[in-house]
Amino acid sequence: MVHVPRRDAPPSVHHVAARAGVSLATVSNVLNHPERVADATAARVRDAIAALGYTPNRNARALVSGRTRSIGLVVTSLRNSLFTDMVSGAQAAARERGDTLIVTNSDDDLDAQAEHLAFMESTRVSGILLASMTTSRAQVEAARQHGLPVVYVNHEPEDVDACAVVVDNEQAGYVAATHLIEEGCRRIGFVSARPDLQPVARRRAGLLRAVAEHPGVALVDVDAGDIDPPGGTDAGARIAAMSVEERPDGVLGVTDLLAMAVVTELRAAGIRVPEDIPVTGCDHNSIAWGGAVPLTSVTQHGEDMGAVAVELLHAELSEPASSHVHRTVVLGSELVPRESTVGRARAVAAARAGRPSDPRRTEA
Template structure:
């Protein structure tokens, strides 16, 4: 059978605006019909479906989603899949999305702002129904594009400076607070808070929590803040070597690292120098990263509840997709962290 190339070419030239003109609606209404069918009146949606069929418009699978009355894809963009918080978050989101009939498209920005923007632009062009975003900051320009194309957005592990989003957070200030309180409760008097990149919201909040706990000790505990160039193990190793070289009288008796990877690198340097953990120096992390669980000394840390964050994020996104914009109310869900005590602060047994 001969291929009708003229028909293929004609269909390839059909644009969303052509569908809008045939259906007698705006391009925005066609976009909403494709991405948010619940927001479009049934009669209008039928006209759009009929126009799509007549013109042969195929918007990357969205037409079939429109015909069934629902969209089928949501995006998830995370900061760093090397951190098990975001792996857990992705697992929770994927399971919840599947249960609601959605496909989940995952992207890792690898701590790169330009890559994060590129992922968001791709999802915008793909006209996904919604996006779950665990960002480094609020990417305003990319979000504007997503909003213009009718995509809903939910923020994860980041509190935006606006009230335009539903948000799911872990209480990072509380995480830093309970971590420092744990060390203070063990009788530690000189606590080093190790971590850099204070422009990152979770880091700044954990530091604020540690400061609050030390302030409540009324001068009985000293907080020493040690900056690092990043949050990766080599930076922790540099700090560990520096602390090993200090006289015992000046060395902190406890380390609160803002991430578990920093903490484990510090423990490795202490162990190599025959400093005992926790007898000489107690060490703990603050983000319960499974990538740091393989060390010789099991690490005390704070849970981040990633799976719950992903699950709740999808549920909020589904609600926003389903509800008309003028009815939907954005909400913030804050999850409480919990201390996980292991050998690095209390010893064996």
């Protein structure tokens, strides 16, 4: 005789097992390790789940296993489409693996980031993806000491041995600067701030490499004070106030938000973009793609970074800690020309030719 549990509460795994005529262990395997169960048996269990309307209790499972089928993602800013793209890519990749993605935003505040990491640990996530502007060594080491693997996204840790996925920011700066030089610019104004931030430093290194390869081209550093739009507004006003002889004849903003603010100030001063001063950004923020003068920029492949980060995390979770080798995946960058450097006609032609091919991917 098959014992059928009472239904005084929502359906449980016991009800599923009784209806399907299998053991509790078999139901557990269907939910957690379906590859261990014969197709016909797994189908019976899934039919029972559907008929009963059973929903697995993630909290109960976490108490047994110590972890949920969840991944934490802490981003530094959701105001930049690069990070929202990361969320999209990571969520799609997590869903394919049966995981749930939990997202928090630190707004570039290290104290808030620490609170979010603690929250992730309290929810018993399996691991954390950290899209930070810094290595945050102490915070990451604390999480790892509690058994949580951490994968860096958009930042290559310099003093922590961990997996990471980044875009080649030096290449991004090089590509953007080379484009301005090919457009005839000989005094490249680099509008930037926060040289302590890894993307800023690496984009400047790429710009310097491009300048060094072209005799007669000079770099004009323009300190914006901040990487947010107000810094670009101030930098743009200072550039517009320069004499024609001293001001840059091309501008590279280390972020698209800076570059977009520069464009606004130049046009307000009667300086044409791109006819008088071409302007390019460097991080492909979708907020700068429209407007009166759509901004040329460099791809950052946020969705790809998010998906690869999930891949790296699962690889680390599936391997013994003693044998796991941390690796860094580097994605390439491609220029996306728009009106701010090439004018409308050429921008339309470039758009019709199609977007760049898939990102070049290397590993270290």
